[in-house]
Amino acid sequence: MASVSLLETRQVCKNFGGLDALVNVDFDLPGGQVRALIGPNGAGKSTLVGTICGRIKPTSGSILFDGQEITQMATHRRICLGIAYTFQITSVFSRLTAFENVALGVRRIHGNRRHKVRGLVMEALERVNIADLARQRAGDLSYGHQRLLEIAMGLGQSPVLFIMDEPTQGLSEGEIEGFKELIRSLSGQTTILLIEHNMNVVMETAQYITVLNSGSVLAEGTGDEMRRNKQVQAAYLGRN
């Protein structure tokens, strides 16, 4: 890779009470890339992004974002550096409106400037095609719309690095098409790290793929390379 790494993990390990969830993970993500992180259930995908955004403290190893050591940094400060994260399990503010959910993230960056905030919120909601639901309570939205709202909450923060944990889970076919379109429109401006089970989405959106298995990096490469990789096939098919 010619471009400079935006995110690097160096020998990251995480041990959950005797279980090695991550073993010496070296992971490099160049700026501007759309990267998919795949692997069987329990491979350590969510744990790895958890250590990146600060929800999980690694047992050892270090994490660098934009050349800066962030291993010990508090979660909210990492987010302020420009990392946005959407939860695997939908985590919206269910008693607040969809608008307010997105506005919370926007205001953190732009303060309480009403017109500016309103414009950015509506833009984020429009990009995931739920602008017409802005005034509805988030808890009243369908599951798929809540997933899209999660993505809009990330978009509203105009992140440098956008980490999405299984964003297409629970989306309809049409919404998945829209999601792929969205990722394509973001690529180049925003660096995206995508945990995804839907191989169709992975192959169509990701420029590069990292395969995790049993807590370590099994293989990395383009979609075609991964498709042909015997180890990757074994890791997936061996479990099925």
Added chain:
Amino acid sequence: MIRPSRDVSLHAGVLAALLLLFFVTSAYHNGNLARIMVLAVFAMGYNFLFGYTGLLSLGHALFFSAGMYGLGISMNHLDMTVLPAFGMGILASLAVTGAIGFLALRTSGVAFMIVTLMFAQAGYLTILLFGKYTRGDEGFVIQQAERTLFGIDLTDPTNRYFAAFALFAVSYLFIAWAVRTSFGRCLVAIRENEARARMLGYDTARHKYLALLASGVLSGASGAGYALLFGYAGATFASVQYSILPLLWVLLGGAGTTIGPLVGTAFAFYLVDVSSEFTSAYLLVVGATIVFLTLFFPQGLSGELRRRLAPWLP
């Protein structure tokens, strides 16, 4: 979503109504209203932490009495005049809240309730321990002659009403403004889902601490105002009862609404006032009414109003 005009007219309307009430109600009700306005400041402070930030404290009596004794002791033992003594009340509540918040906010949920309750009990016992200065449960009177501000006699019912109104108006406008800022919105986000608020880049620990400080200082301002306008400071105001009362007022009036604390305080006050006219078992009436309200209007009076008629209610 953003309708400043409706908010502003509501707030102006509430304040105008309170001014108007002075001229249309009897002296007896004027006295009651002065007391309600001062205590509503306590409830508003409580609501800022409980209703907006989602932290249920059982120790606010200590913040109230810190303000009360901060003013009372400064006037009676240090011979201060009203204004600096009021400042001492604010400082005392700020110091007490700051110290307790630093420790208590390491906990949350039920543990936070217990820790604040225990600190408040320790504070109550401390007030009894220093009975030489605080006069314990018996309390002390702040002399009428000393209760003047800029030459205005605050013991005069009219002046007292407007002093209570001024304290209420400043606190009310502060809350109305604060909940509209991005800081205030973030408090609501913390109440709804703290982990998510942190994941949006907010320093939730700092927000909670500042919310507690504001809550404690408003409670202290209410305590100082109460001592000043009604001329008495006593340890009873530090007892657990005065930690439960603001919670009750806020629940009755509507947690997380700007007018809820005033509505709840007034409602609870007049519930006791009216029912005790008819029966000596007025506490039974009060209890039954509270049970009825919490069963059928769990969001309080203004919470219900918001749900049914005015979803914009701040």
